[in-house]
Amino acid sequence: MAIQKGQRFSVDFTDGELANAMAIGTAVGRQKDAGVEMVERELVKHWEAAYRAYGAASESLAQSPAGDPAATKSMASASWEVAVAWRDMVSSPDTSWWIRAAVGAAAQAFEFQAHDWQARLEQSRRSGDRLW
Secondary structure, three states, X not given: OOOOOOOOOOOOOOHHHXXXXXXXXXXXXXXXXXXXXXXXXXXXXXXXXHHHHHHHHHHHHHHOOOOXXXXXXXXXXXXXXXXXXXXXXXXXXXXXXXXXXXXXXXXXXXXXXXXXXXXXXXXXXXXXXXXX
């Protein structure tokens, strides 16, 4: 199936498949000349663990009563951890500028999200009310 300009699509990966996609070529080293780049395996493992925690926090939030402070705190923490994992990848040596830019944008999105969850939690603490 060919994808036309402007057409939306998505790809679903399991954690292992995503790790392989992100760390492709690990066994043979960096292959920049072949167009394949990767980050260190430890960074990928950190990202996978952070994203699993984020998924668990998201699931917990979905099953919690509206405005649950514990679930909100968990989302803030998990969002920060994913942002940190992305930021660690940005600092990976010998990575192309465009990869650093894309990964940096992902980190920024999770940082903004973490700020939002943290602000909701702080507002709840100040007002003594549930979050929503």
